[in-house]
Amino acid sequence: MAGEMREDMEQLLYTEEQLQTRVRELGAAITRDYAGRQPFFLGVLKGCFVFMADLLRAVDLPCELEFMAVKSYRGTSSSGQPEITRDLTRNVEGMDIVIVEDILDTGVTLDYLRQYLLGPRKAASVRIVTMFDKPEGRDPALKGKIEADYVGFPVPKAFVVGYGLDYNERYRNLPYVGILKPECRD
Numbered sequence: 680m681a682g683e684m685r686e687d688m689e690q691l692l693y694t695e696e697q698l699q700t701r702v703r704e705l706g707a708a709i710t711r712d713y714a715g716r717q718p719f720f721l722g723v724l725k726g727c728f729v730f731m732a733d734l735l736r737a738v739d740l741p742c743e744l745e746f747m748a749v750k751s752y753r754g755t756s757s758s759g760q761p762e763i764t765r766d767l768t769r770n771v772e773g774m775d776i777v778i779v780e781d782i783l784d785t786g787v788t789l790d791y792l793r794q795y796l797l798g799p800r801k802a803a804s805v806r807i808v809t810m811f812d813k814p815e816g817r818d819p820a821l822k823g824k825i826e827a828d829y830v831g832f833p834v835p836k837a838f839v840v841g842y843g844l845d846y847n848e849r850y851r852n853l854p855y856v857g858i859l860k861p862e863c864r865d
C-alpha cells in the first residue's frame with residue numbers, strides 16, 4: 680500500500696521533536712507580545728491545520744480563531760491574483776489579527792490577504808506567523824515587502840511535505856517535515 684512514510688523523503692529537515700519545541704517558543708513569543716490584548720488567529724486552510732492546533736495550545740491568552748481558504752493559482756501565470764474560496768464569517772473590524780500560515784513561499788497569498796484584512800475588512804493590525812519560510816522562493820516584486828513576524832524554521836527552495844504541507848493532498852499527516860523524493864511526485 681502506498682502510505683505516507685519516511686522512505687518517501689529525500690531528506691528529513693526537522694523532526695517531530697524539533698517542530699514541537701519550536702512551536703512552543705513561537706506560542707510563548709506571541710503570548711508575550713500580545714499581553715493584555717486579545718489576538719484573533721486566522722488560519723489559512725488547509726495547510727495550517729496542524730500548526731494552528733499546536734500553536735494555539737502554546738498561547739496563553741484569551742483569543743478567538745477563524746479559518747479562510749485562498750486559492751493561489753500556482754503553476755499557472757505567476758501574476759494570477761489569489762482568490763478567496765472561503766471568506767471570514769464574522770466582522771473583524773478593529774481587531775488584532777495574527778495570520779497563521781504553513782509556509783511562506785512567493786508571498787503572493789499573504790500579501791493579498793494582508794491587504795484584504797487591513798483594507799476592506801478594516802483590521803486594526805495584522806501580523807504573520809508561519810511555521811516554514813522559503814526565502815529564496817519570494818516573488819522578486821515582494822522581496823522585503825512581505826515577511827513574517829514570527830518564523831518557525833527556514834526551508835530550502837525545494838518541495839517540502841509534512842506537518843500540514845501536502846503534495847497532491849497527501850503527506851499532510853506526517854509529524855515531521857522533509858523534502859519529497861522526485862520519484863514520489865507523480
Ligand code: IMP
Nearest residue numbers: 726783784785786787788838839844845
Ligand atoms: P505563496 O503564495 O507562494 O507564498 O504560497 C504559499 C502556499 O503555497 C502555502 O500556503 C502552501 O500551501 C503552498 N506551498 C508553497 N511551497 C510549498 C511546499 O514546498 N510544499 C507544499 N506546499 C507549498
Ligand code: MG
Nearest residue numbers: 724725726781
Ligand atoms: Mg497552503
